[in-house]
Amino acid sequence: xKTNLFQGFRQRIAFTSLSRYLAxxxxxxxxxxxxxxxxxxQNVMNLLRSFSFLGFISIGMTFVILSAxxxxxxxxxxxxxxxxxxxxQHWGIYLGHVDKLSLIFPTPYIFLxxxxxxxxxxxxxxxxxxxxxxxxxxxxxxxxxFARGLAFAISGxxxxxxxxxxxxxxxxxxxxxxxxxxxxxxxxxxICTVLLRYTVFGKNLYACGENPVAAKLSGIDPVxxxxxxxxxxxxxxxxxxxxxxxxxxxxxxxxxxxxxxxAIAAVVIGGTSFAGGKGGVVQTILGVVIIGMIRNVLSVLGxxxxxxxxxxxxxxxxxxxxGSLGSRKGSLAHA
Amino acid sequence: MNPSDAAxxxxxxxxxxxxxxxxxxxxxxxxNAGEVHCLAGExxxxxxxLIEIIGGSYSKDAGTIRMQGREVEFASPRHAQExxxxxxxxxIPILPHLSVAENIxxxxxxxxxxxxxxxxxxxxxxxxWLEVIxxxxxxxxxxxxxxxxxxxxxxxxxxxxxxxxxxxxxxxSAVLTIAELKRLFQIIASxxxxxxxxxxxxxxxxxxxxxxxxxxxxxNGKLAGTESIGRIDRGTLIKMxxxxxxxxSQTGGGASSVEGLAPVLEVRGLNRKGVLxxxxxxxxxxxxxxxxxxxxxxxxxxxxxxxxxxxxxxxxILLEGRKLKISSPREAIRNGLCLSPEDRKTQGVFLEKSVQxxxxxxxLKNLKGGVFLSYGKIAKYAADFVSKLRIVxxxxxxxxxxxxxxxxxxxxxxxxxxxxxxxFIFDEPTRGxxxxxxxxxxxxxxxxxxxxxxxxxxxxxIPEILVISDRVAVMHxxxxxxxxRRQEATREKLMAYSMGAKSE
Numbered sequence: 111x112k113t114n115l116f117q118g119f120r121q122r123i124a125f126t127s128l129s130r131y132l133a134x135x136x137x138x139x140x141x142x143x144x145x146x147x148x149x150x151x152q153n154v155m156n157l158l159r160s161f162s163f164l165g166f167i168s169i170g171m172t173f174v175i176l177s178a179x180x181x182x183x184x185x186x187x188x189x190x191x192x193x194x195x196x197x198x199q200h201w202g203i204y205l206g207h208v209d210k211l212s213l214i215f216p217t218p219y220i221f222l223x224x225x226x227x228x229x230x231x232x233x234x235x236x237x238x239x240x241x242x243x244x245x246x247x248x249x250x251x252x253x254x255x256f257a258r259g260l261a262f263a264i265s266g267x268x269x270x271x272x273x274x275x276x277x278x279x280x281x282x283x284x285x286x287x288x289x290x291x292x293x294x295x296x297x298x299x300x301i302c303t304v305l306l307r308y309t310v311f312g313k314n315l316y317a318c319g320e321n322p323v324a325a326k327l328s329g330i331d332p333v334x335x336x337x338x339x340x341x342x343x344x345x346x347x348x349x350x351x352x353x354x355x356x357x358x359x360x361x362x363x364x365x366x367x368x369x370x371x372x373a374i375a376a377v378v379i380g381g382t383s384f385a386g387g388k389g390g391v392v393q394t395i396l397g398v399v400i401i402g403m404i405r406n407v408l409s410v411l412g413x414x415x416x417x418x419x420x421x422x423x424x425x426x427x428x429x430x431x432x433g434s435l436g437s438r439k440g441s442l443a444h445a
Numbered sequence: 446m447n448p449s450d451a452a453x454x455x456x457x458x459x460x461x462x463x464x465x466x467x468x469x470x471x472x473x474x475x476x477n478a479g480e481v482h483c484l485a486g487e488x489x490x491x492x493x494x495l496i497e498i499i500g501g502s503y504s505k506d507a508g509t510i511r512m513q514g515r516e517v518e519f520a521s522p523r524h525a526q527e528x529x530x531x532x533x534x535x536x537i538p539i540l541p542h543l544s545v546a547e548n549i550x551x552x553x554x555x556x557x558x559x560x561x562x563x564x565x566x567x568x569x570x571x572x573x574w575l576e577v578i579x580x581x582x583x584x585x586x587x588x589x590x591x592x593x594x595x596x597x598x599x600x601x602x603x604x605x606x607x608x609x610x611x612x613x614x615x616x617x618s619a620v621l622t623i624a625e626l627k628r629l630f631q632i633i634a635s636x637x638x639x640x641x642x643x644x645x646x647x648x649x650x651x652x653x654x655x656x657x658x659x660x661x662x663x664x665n666g667k668l669a670g671t672e673s674i675g676r677i678d679r680g681t682l683i684k685m686x687x688x689x690x691x692x693x694s695q696t697g698g699g700a701s702s703v704e705g706l707a708p709v710l711e712v713r714g715l716n717r718k719g720v721l722x723x724x725x726x727x728x729x730x731x732x733x734x735x736x737x738x739x740x741x742x743x744x745x746x747x748x749x750x751x752x753x754x755x756x757x758x759x760x761x762i763l764l765e766g767r768k769l770k771i772s773s774p775r776e777a778i779r780n781g782l783c784l785s786p787e788d789r790k791t792q793g794v795f796l797e798k799s800v801q802x803x804x805x806x807x808x809l810k811n812l813k814g815g816v817f818l819s820y821g822k823i824a825k826y827a828a829d830f831v832s833k834l835r836i837v838x839x840x841x842x843x844x845x846x847x848x849x850x851x852x853x854x855x856x857x858x859x860x861x862x863x864x865x866x867x868x869f870i871f872d873e874p875t876r877g878x879x880x881x882x883x884x885x886x887x888x889x890x891x892x893x894x895x896x897x898x899x900x901x902x903x904x905x906x907i908p909e910i911l912v913i914s915d916r917v918a919v920m921h922x923x924x925x926x927x928x929x930r931r932q933e934a935t936r937e938k939l940m941a942y943s944m945g946a947k948s949e
Contacts, residue, residue, distance in 0.1 A: 308817035310809040317795060317806055324792050327754065328807050328860065329778035387797060 130381065130396055130429075137403040144410050151287060159289035161402045163357070164369060165395070166295060166350035168376040169302050170232075170343030172394045175377050176306075177319045177339045178386025179239070179246035183253035184347040185369035187231050189362070190261040191224050191351025195277060196270030196361015198223065217276040225348045231257060232344020236337030250340075254370065261363035270361035281356025291353045298346065302391045315339065320387025375422070376401050379429040400425075451514030453478045453642040454499070454530070454611045459508035461494050468494045470666045471508070476611055476642035481633060483653045483674075484646045485686060486663035490879075492646055495663065496613055499644075500532035501525030512610075531604035532613045539596060541589025546571035548588050549603045574602040578632050594625035601632060612636060613644040616877070618652055622740045623940075630656055649906075650679055662686055687881045706730050708765075709899040710782075710868050712751070715760030720746045722923040724760065728868065728899045733890065735914030736903040737939050743923040744903045745787050748870045751901075752777035752784045764867065778807065781867035785857045785874060787903070789850070793857040796846035800838050801827040803845050804859045811863075830859035834889060851882025858889060869893055870901045875909060887913050907936050919943050 142148040167184040174181040201214040214220065231253060238249040283290035306312035315335050317325045322332040355361050380397030382389025404425060408418045452475040461469040469491045476482050486492045497503040499510065501519030510517055512528060519525040522532075540548055546567045547554070555570060557563030571584035580598040588596060597617060604612050614633070618626050633643055633656060647653055653660055654674060662669040662685040669685045677685075706729035715724035721743050728734050738744045749755040751762065753771035762769045764780055771777045774784070786792040794803050804827045805812060812822040827841050834855045838848060845853055854874060861869065871890060875883040890913060894900050904910050910917055917934045919927045919942035926942040 304817065310813075310818065313802070313806065313809050313818065316802075317798070320795050320797050321791070324786075324795055327752075327774050327784060327786055327792055329775040330806075331773065331775055387795070 130379065130400070134396065134400055134403065137400065137407060141403065141407050141410065144407065155287060155289055155292070157402065157406065158292040158295075159357075160406075161398050162289070162291045162295035163350050163354050163366075164372055164376065164402065165398045166298060166346045166353070167343075167369060168373045168394050168398050169298055169391055170346035171370075171373040171377045172380075172382055172389065172391050173302070173315070173339040173342050174246075175374070175382050175384060176315060176386060176389060177336055178322075178384075179336065179339065180250065180374065180384075181232075181235065181340060181343045182247070182250040182370050183231070183235060183257055184343060184350075184373055185366040186254045186257035186261065187228050187344055187347035188351040188354060188369065189365045189367075190231075190257045191228050191348040192355035192358075192365055193261045193265045193270065193361045193363050194227060195220060195224050195352055195355050196273065197264060199273055199277065200270055200361075211272065211274055213274070217274055221280075221352060224352055225345055228348020228351065229341050229345040232340040232342065232347070233337060235344065236340035239340070240333045240336050258363070265361065265363050267363065269363075271359070273355060273359055273361070277352065277356045278359060279356065280353045281358070283356075291357070294349075294353065298349075299391055299395060306390055311338075316387050318387075320385075372401060372422075375426045375429070379426065397429075451511065452476060453513060455511045456495070456499060457509050457511070459495065459498060459510075460506050461491075461498060461503065462506050468666050469498070469505075469663075472663065472666070472668045474499075474661055474668075474671075476644055478610075478640045478642055479637055480658040481637055481643040481645055481656050483657035483660040484644055484663070485653060485660055485682070486669070486879075490663040491666040492663055493615070494666075496532060496615060496644070496646065499525070499611075500530060500613065502532075526607055526609070529608060529610035530613070531607055531609035531611070533597065533600045533604065533615060533617065535615045535617070539588050539599075541587065543588060544585050545575075545582055545588055545591070545599050546584035548599060549574065549584070549606055570606070571602070574606045575599075577605055578602060578635075594621050594628075597621070597625075597629070598632075605636075609641070611642045611644065613646070615646050617645075618647055618649055624739075626652075650682060653682065654679070683880060686879070706732060710751075711761075711763040711766075713761045713763070715747070715750060715757055715762070717746070717750060717755065717757045717923075720755075720923055721750060721757065724923075724925055726918060726925060726928060728901065730899055731894050731897050732915045733894045733900045733902055733913055735910040735917040735934075736901060736920060737905070737907065737910045737917055738920030738943050740905065742920040742943065744920050745872055746923075747920070748784055748786075748872050748901070748903060751868075751870060752782050754784070778864070778866070781865075782870070783861045783864070783866050783868070784870045785854070785861070785872065787872035787876070789853055789857060789876075794845045794853050797844060799842045800831065800836065800845060800848070800856060801841040803856050804830050807860055808863050826863065827859075830862060834859055834862075835885070849882065850878040851886060854878060854882075854886055855889070858886075866898070868899045868901070870903070872903045873905065874902060875904070875906075883909075907939050910934070910939065911936070 147153060167188060170184060171181055198214045198220045199211055199217070201212045235250055235253050238244050238252070239246050279290060281291055285293060306315070314325070314330045315338075317328065317330055318332040318335040325332050354365060358365070376397035377389070377394050378384065378397070379400055380389065380393035380395070382393055401422070404422065405418060408421060413421070455475040457473050459469050459472045459474070460467070472491065472495060474484075474495060484492050484495070494503065498505045501522045501524050510519070517528055519528070540551070546564075549571045550567050554562040555566040557566060568584045575582050575584065575598070578598060578601055580595070580602060582591065582595055582598065588599060591599070601612070617629055621629060633645070637643055645652075645656060657674045659671060659673050660677075660682065661671040662682070664686070672681075672685075708727045709730050710728040712727070713725050715721055724747060726734070736744050736747070746755060750757050753773045753776055756772065762771065764782070769780055771780065771782075777783070790796060795806075801824060805823050808826065809818060812826055813819060814822060824841060830836070831838060831841065836848075836852050836855045836859065838852065845856055848856065874890065875886050878886065887909070890900060890902060902910070902913055911931070911934060914934070915931055917929045917931065917939065918925045919929070919939055921943055927938070929938065
């Protein structure tokens with residue numbers, strides 16, 4: 111039996127996934143040649159922190175894409191959550207004294223409330239998709255516009271400055287040499303990996319993603335899993351929103367514009383299939399790190415943000431091409 | 446060289462190699478004008494690969510294809526089409542939202558003034574081709590609104606309009622009813638009379654003997670032989686197909702009388718508007734109830750209603766005397782009912798998942814070590830069924846899509862076996878499976894009944910129904926037309942009842 115398991119394992123490490131690791135290694139080599147000090151502990155920790163924010167929503171996106179869905183609303187929920195956090199810490203904004211903290215209730219409760227709201231928005235995504243039978247793309251596009259609009263509406267378009275120390279700790283705090291947010295991210299990765307690999311929930315989720323009809327006939331309720339993945343995605347977006355607000359010391363409705371696309375890119379570069387049912391959180395880390403590294407290297411090279419986007423687009427396209435060549439899952443592969 | 450002497454299509458030494466598998470090994474195949482050449486072989490024998498190569502979809506690694514003596518090299522399906530080869534796939538690739546005429550003239554629409562598409566001309570031409578095969582179809586109907594059999598007629602019209610000289614039918618009988626198949630055979634006969642070459646792929650031996658002039662059998666990617674139909678009998682053909690002899694006349698064992706058996710499942714007055722009408726029957730412990738009927742008679746719908754996949758308007762389902770309220774397959778399974786669905790590949794198994802994952806999926810909650818899943822237990826559980834059911838797979842992590850149809854069906858069965866269920870419903874359990882594996886699957890189903898499970902087997906194949914059932918329910922237009930004991934069930938009776946002839 112041992113050899114059988116081993117054979118199966120070997121089969122899964124395809125050429126395409128190797129090419130991803132190779133890309134990462136090349137990026138690290140380039141970066142450390144360009145910037146001496148790149149691999150210093152200090153800088154690695156900084157990188158890890160900068161990856162974490164995108165990292166959270168990419169984990170959520172992985173769940174959604176595993177269920178053969180797509181969540182365009184994550185960046186908006188992220189921004190909205192930061193604004194809600196800011197508002198709840200500056201309740202007095204309505205009373206005219208913006209600069210002073212006036213907590214509506216203790217910060218941990220605010221965190222829980224924000225997380226609950228994010229989860230709720232994701233839950234609504236899931237409900238709209240499953241009960242109203244709206245396609246994932248359209249439903250979450252609606253939520254994307256709605257949540258961003260809500261963020262502007264409740265903040266009146268203003269940036270809410272200065273958060274309390276506990277909120278700041280979420281984004282800036284250090285535990286020894288390690289950024290707290292990175293610890294949080296890695297914990298999320300571990301928990302989600304265990305969830306996907308070692309629980310009935312995870313196994314059933316993969317089944318629903320690959321073939322909801324067969325899953326239903328096998329006694330699994332695909333509706334439950336669809337709603338669950340969007341709720342998880344909403345929760346992680348809210349968590350990212352709290353950490354991001356803490357990092358910037360702002361509640362800002364304009365934050366993380368276009369990040370939903372970076373998250374999707376990270377998932378796809380990691381190798382999770384749009385067709386659903388294939389991939390995982392560990393692969394997504396690879397995608398997040400590759401995207402983060404490319405941006406980092408481009409910045410070190412002094413390339414401006416706009417051309418950076420262009421290059422990112424090319425990279426994404428390449429990743430999809432390699433992915434579809436490997437799996438023959440591209441839409442035209444059978445034409 | 447005289448072109449009229451040469452075969453219409455001649456493939457020589459065709460070889461196709463996939464990484465690790467030789468799909469076709471030096472296969473010769475030829476089609477003469479005015480003949481129906483049947484192509485048979487177990488699943489995975491290489492029939493599809495050969496057809497795809499002849500149809501220009503796949504490239505070949507070695508060998509030559511000649512058409513009337515001239516060597517050709519097909520670069521694409523379109524190229525093969527232009528050379529006069531039409532492949533009618535089992536799953537007809539159609540654009541359901543376009544009209545019949547638009548489908549026929551896809552990418553070669555007749556143009557009118559200003560080089561714009563002329564719909565009038567297109568419809569006129571389409572009507573003409575449909576008339577040739579006496580298909581009473583309005584070319585302006587949307588293709589998606591037609592039944593599968595009529596869609597097939599449209600494909601034939603399209604093949605004719607392409608001036609195809611070689612027309613390849615890929616298992617048409619899998620989706621057609623008996624009456625439709627008869628019609629198709631008439632059309633094929635007339636195409637043959639016109640001097641076209643027909644390639645007919647089928648699993649069903651009766652058809653091969655009915656329609657074929659010659660038969661070519663592939664086995665494991667190799668040519669097992671090409672014979673004239675007149676010169677062989679059933680036994681020889683089966684032997685060619687499986688490489689060994691199988692006694693087809695073998696009848697089912699076990700109890701032939703259901704009297705005295707405890708009732709397990711009672712269905713009373715099940716109704717679903719336009720689909721099921723007043724369905725009532727009782728299923729006993731250890732009994733196999735065969736359900737026969739033509740396509741569209743409501744067999745699959747009955748199965749789906751029983752396990753809660755479709756809702757019903759009225760009626761009761763009782764399990765061991767207890768009234769069940771089932772609104773989803775999940776609840777059905779919890780209550781002890783399961784379905785092995787008709788469309789195995791899209792509904793029964795997860796093609797992109799491993800054998801292990803497929804087998805264990807419904808039983809995962811019993812395969813935990815503490816809070817988390819235990820992969821040791823999972824592997825052991827799966828390995829147990831793989832050896833018990835003799836599922837042929839190189840290892841547990843093999844994707845199910847790489848297994849043969851028979852082994853996929855065994856995987857579906859294995860999925861349910863470990864769950865202590867009471868009622869097993871099989872919808873077309875042996876469809877599209879090779880002869881040897883059919884026997885094995887039937888054996889496994891009979892074993893289930895012997896172990897005291899209540900079993901329903903839905904099938905379109907009368908011999909299968911007769912071999913496996915203790916009783917037979919014949920369905921017609923949503924009703925159970927007759928409920929026969931095996932002793933009373935004959936081929937003729939089943940056919941008659943299924944077509945709505947209520948005798949007695």
